[in-house]
Amino acid sequence: MTMNDVYNDYEEILDLLKQYIRQEQHDGVKIVKASSYKPEYELQEKSPVSKSEVLERLAEEVAQCRRCPLGKSRIKAVFGQGNPDADLMFVGEGPGYDEDRQGLPFVGRAGQLLTKIIEAIKMRREDVFITNIVKCHPMKDPTSPEKRGNDRPPDDEEAGICRPFLLAQIDIIKPKIICALGTYAAQTLLDTKQTIGRLRGRFYDFNGTKIMPTLHPASCLYQASNKKYVWVDMKMIRDELKKR
Numbered sequence: 001m002t003m004n005d006v007y008n009d010y011e012e013i014l015d016l017l018k019q020y021i022r023q024e025q026h027d028g029v030k031i032v033k034a035s036s037y038k039p040e041y042e043l044q045e046k047s048p049v050s051k052s053e054v055l056e057r058l059a060e061e062v063a064q065c066r067r068c069p070l071g072k073s074r075i076k077a078v079f080g081q082g083n084p085d086a087d088l089m090f091v092g093e094g095p096g097y098d099e100d101r102q103g104l105p106f107v108g109r110a111g112q113l114l115t116k117i118i119e120a121i122k123m124r125r126e127d128v129f130i131t132n133i134v135k136c137h138p139m140k141d142p143t144s145p146e147k148r149g150n151d152r153p154p155d156d157e158e159a160g161i162c163r164p165f166l167l168a169q170i171d172i173i174k175p176k177i178i179c180a181l182g183t184y185a186a187q188t189l190l191d192t193k194q195t196i197g198r199l200r201g202r203f204y205d206f207n208g209t210k211i212m213p214t215l216h217p218a219s220c221l222y223q224a225s226n227k228k229y230v231w232v233d234m235k236m237i238r239d240e241l242k243k244r
């Protein structure tokens with residue numbers, strides 16, 4: 001192979017990349033750039049501080065947070081739960097009624113289904129890390145936290161204020177794959193307004209980590225036929241994890 005061949009190959013790859021990016025932009029997908037956020041507890045190679053300790057300190061920061069109104073109406077902040085060395089991270093939209101009471105993510109009916117989904121690819125809930133876009137319960141009526149059915153998706157301001165916590169979690173855990181659960185998580189992470197139906201079923205790049213959007217487990221509870229799409233996406237995740 002001559003230098004000329006190498007140069008031609010390079011040109012061809014560059015063209016393909018340009019085409020790919022143009023197609024992505026045409027589909028409404030923006031390439032998400034790294035945030036300027038610097039986590040307070042960056043892991044130093046020689047640091048004696050373990051990932052769990054770093055996560056614990058970050059969780060304390062979240063528990064103290066009152067930077068948006070959700071921090072004032074919540075009962076408990078829901079930092080996230082799971083293996084600090086997880087290869088797979090799940091990100092939902094925000095805690096609901098049960099999560100607000102227990103301080104743990106995905107512990108209600110949708111959460112029980114999520115546990116089964118994880119087990120379907122021969123993993124355990126303890127192997128993965130589970131968290132949400134926002135760490136406090138978004139309520140339609142924040143003056144009635146005792147009411148069931150009072151959940152709503154977070155708004156963009158709440159998600160933006162909470163984003164540094166999620167980015168820090170990703171930075172500390174360094175999962176190989178993030179599975180975005182449902183429209184809100186997928187649209188927020190990928191900075192797009194595309195529907196989950198169009199987004200799901202393929203991997204996207206998020207600062208070097210792969211993101212697989214899939215349907216929210218709650219949507220499978222009221223529409224059982226949605227489970228087949230989640231299964232397709234989960235098999236892609238399982239196969240991708242096996243490659244490494």
Ligand code: URA
Pocket residue numbers: 092093094095096099104105106107108110111132
């Ligand atoms: N739905 C979510 O998106 N997150 C939870 O933690 C629970 C339900």
